[in-house]
Amino acid sequence: MAAYYNEHDRFAAAWLRELIKAGHIAQPTAAKPLTIVDLGCGHAYLTFAAHQYLRGQGMAVKVIGIDVRTSARDRNNEIAKQLGISSSIEFRAEEIADTTLTSADIAIALHACDTATDDAIAWAINSDAKLALIAPCCHHDIQAQMNEIPQPWSIITRNGIMKERLGDLLTDGLRMQIMKLRGYRVEAIEFIGGEHTPRNLMIRAVKTGASADAAEKQRYDEMLALWKVKPALATLIKG
Numbered sequence: 001m002a003a004y005y006n007e008h009d010r011f012a013a014a015w016l017r018e019l020i021k022a023g024h025i026a027q028p029t030a031a032k033p034l035t036i037v038d039l040g041c042g043h044a045y046l047t048f049a050a051h052q053y054l055r056g057q058g059m060a061v062k063v064i065g066i067d068v069r070t071s072a073r074d075r076n077n078e079i080a081k082q083l084g085i086s087s088s089i090e091f092r093a094e095e096i097a098d099t100t101l102t103s104a105d106i107a108i109a110l111h112a113c114d115t116a117t118d119d120a121i122a123w124a125i126n127s128d129a130k131l132a133l134i135a136p137c138c139h140h141d142i143q144a145q146m147n148e149i150p151q152p153w154s155i156i157t158r159n160g161i162m163k164e165r166l167g168d169l170l171t172d173g174l175r176m177q178i179m180k181l182r183g184y185r186v187e188a189i190e191f192i193g194g195e196h197t198p199r200n201l202m203i204r205a206v207k208t209g210a211s212a213d214a215a216e217k218q219r220y221d222e223m224l225a226l227w228k229v230k231p232a233l234a235t236l237i238k239g
């Protein structure tokens with residue numbers, strides 16, 4: 001478990017340094033630290049690891065962990081207090097969709113359950129987060145809508161496990177396309193070896209502000225029409 005988070009943390013930190021160097025995000029200062037929100041932080045292994053690692057690199061950071069469970073907030077704030085780091089890391093017990101946090105440079109969400117991942121991506125888009133690192137968890141939203149299978153796709157979907165995996169890919173592909181249409185440069189990467197978790201796809205997105213061309217919007221619309229689905233994320237985006 002420790003290797004899982006340490007490996008992930010090192011990876012994210014290297015990527016972050018490159019993005020700061022490239023000017024996608026302002027160089028953090030003591031007066032204006034890099035702000036990171038971990039949406040659906042749970043026991044906050046990643047949240048604390050990111051905070052400690054970046055601080056160890058000499059980077060000024062302010063980290064906020066959001067989780068709906070009050071027990072997680074209380075436990076995590078107590079740990080922060082014991083470590084003497086409460087001024088730069090804090091935890092709130094809130095629904096992602098209703099969080100009182102209004103902005104952050106970076107939004108991360110690691111295995112937030114089902115459509116909580118959509119809430120996290122929507123928060124990132126609506127709050128104009130410059131970077132988003134999203135590792136989805138279970139996918140039920142699109143799978144539940146895959147009732148009218150366009151042919152010849154039934155050669156795959158007639159097998160339950162393959163229908164489920166195709167549903168996962170459709171969900172994440174549509175999430176990424178929505179982010180692309182909202183000015184993010186988006187990639188899907190395998191962020192950790194499959195021996196640690198099968199949920200090892202990460203959507204990483206950098207806000208460039210580049211507007212996607214009409215063909216991209218058309219592809220998105222065609223995909224929804226073909227599969228007769230409406231992604232949860234599409235209903236959560238403002239504007």
Ligand SMILES: C[S@@+](CC[C@H](N)C(=O)[O-])C[C@H]1O[C@@H](n2cnc3c(N)ncnc32)[C@H](O)[C@@H]1O
Pocket residue numbers: 039040041042043044045046066067068069072094095096097109110111112113116119137
């Ligand atoms: C599978 S755990 C992952 C926790 C942590 N990110 C990790 O990787 O160790 C999912 C967490 O998301 C939280 N969660 C689920 N839905 C949420 C929501 N709508 N708003 C806030 N937190 C949520 C749960 O309470 C749980 O702690």
